[in-house]
Amino acid sequence: MNPERLARTRRMTATKKLTTDVVDVKDTKRLVSFLREFDVVASALPHGVVNLANRAAVAAGAKMVDIAFEDEQMLLAAAAKKSGALLIPGCGLAPGLAGILLANGARLLDEAVEGHIFVGGLPQHPKPPLGYRLVFSLVGLLREYLEDARIIRDGKIVRVKPFETVGMVIFSTPIGKCEAFCTDGLATLLYTMKEMKILDEKTVRWPGHAEKIRFLMEMGLFSREKLNLDGAAVSPIDVSSELLSKVLSLGPPEDVTVMRVEVVGRKGPARASITYEMIDFYDRKKKVTSMGKTTGFTCSIVTRMVGRGEVHGIGVVPPEVALNTKLVQKLHSELQSKGVKITENQNFASVRF
Numbered sequence: 001m002n003p004e005r006l007a008r009t010r011r012m013t014a015t016k017k018l019t020t021d022v023v024d025v026k027d028t029k030r031l032v033s034f035l036r037e038f039d040v041v042a043s044a045l046p047h048g049v050v051n052l053a054n055r056a057a058v059a060a061g062a063k064m065v066d067i068a069f070e071d072e073q074m075l076l077a078a079a080a081k082k083s084g085a086l087l088i089p090g091c092g093l094a095p096g097l098a099g100i101l102l103a104n105g106a107r108l109l110d111e112a113v114e115g116h117i118f119v120g121g122l123p124q125h126p127k128p129p130l131g132y133r134l135v136f137s138l139v140g141l142l143r144e145y146l147e148d149a150r151i152i153r154d155g156k157i158v159r160v161k162p163f164e165t166v167g168m169v170i171f172s173t174p175i176g177k178c179e180a181f182c183t184d185g186l187a188t189l190l191y192t193m194k195e196m197k198i199l200d201e202k203t204v205r206w207p208g209h210a211e212k213i214r215f216l217m218e219m220g221l222f223s224r225e226k227l228n229l230d231g232a233a234v235s236p237i238d239v240s241s242e243l244l245s246k247v248l249s250l251g252p253p254e255d256v257t258v259m260r261v262e263v264v265g266r267k268g269p270a271r272a273s274i275t276y277e278m279i280d281f282y283d284r285k286k287k288v289t290s291m292g293k294t295t296g297f298t299c300s301i302v303t304r305m306v307g308r309g310e311v312h313g314i315g316v317v318p319p320e321v322a323l324n325t326k327l328v329q330k331l332h333s334e335l336q337s338k339g340v341k342i343t344e345n346q347n348f349a350s351v352r353f
Contacts (some may be wrong), residue, residue: 070089182201
């Protein structure tokens with residue numbers, strides 16, 4: 001909805017193939033008509049309007065690949081099959097690429113028992129007081145911090161508070177030691193990987209960040225309960241959000257995205273593990289964040305796969321189901337051609353569960 005951003009995108013793309021338009025997602029009739037004009041759609045909308053766009057795509061019988069995941073998307077399955085629509089939800093970095101790799105690792109084993117996702121966007125030059133800089137919407141960030149994380153333990157879905165699970169994770173040079181805590185990011189994996197005994201997603205931050213956010217939470221600064229201040233009703237979270245949007249925009253934009261996906265199980269009679277790891281940096285030449293690249297490239301590559309007819313089916317199809325092993329290899333190859341490198345390590349020696 002920002003004309004300058006649309007103009008900047010046209011300048012960056014430098015092709016006559018790209019045109020831009022402004023459509024109000026609340027105008028359902030107009031949006032349905034608009035979506036019917038295209039072979040395939042990539043959606044990169046913020047939480048709050050995702051459901052409106054998804055419902056319009058289903059009504060239009062469109063094929064849509066959505067970066068965002070919301071549980072409401074899974075409820076559109078029957079309507080999407082009826083209209084002939086295809087919706088691939090949660091197809092960015094995480095959810096998205098992380099889940100695709102986890103499911104692929106599970107397919108390479110005879111039995112997958114345990115899965116862990118570590119992922120985070122970090123500032124290369126962290127600034128106080130929080131050592132973090134926004135690389136996506138503040139609404140999405142607060143959802144990660146404030147909502148219970150759904151994870152799988154002993155084959156059952158349980159809920160944990162994000163900052164009750166803080167632990168250490170070490171990445172290769174130049175990243176080193178970080179902290180990680182459970183967040184509600186398993187998305188479609190909660191529906192497609194129910195057979196796992198242990199499954200979780202953890203957000204990665206520079207050390208010390210979690211303790212500071214937990215302090216703000218314990219102070220009540222994220223409470224939605226209205227307070228009466230000089231005759232005005234004010235929610236602490238509204239004030240905190242305004243302050244955080246400024247504080248978390250401080251410092252240079254250079255970021256680094258880290259991700260590790262671990263799958264543990266059995267290969268033949270032996271216990272085995274498969275680990276994927278990615279460390280990706282800000283594109284200084286094009287001035288694009290690493291989070292933007294790893295999220296956007298994944299979505300755009302899968303969108304083209306749908307457009308070319310390489311991904312089939314109708315209804316709501318999670319990305320880890322939509323891409324078979326051959327397409328995962330193709331995704332891996334295309335990401336590498338764009339400078340996003342993912343390593344894979346297979347260990348079929350004994351691994352303790």
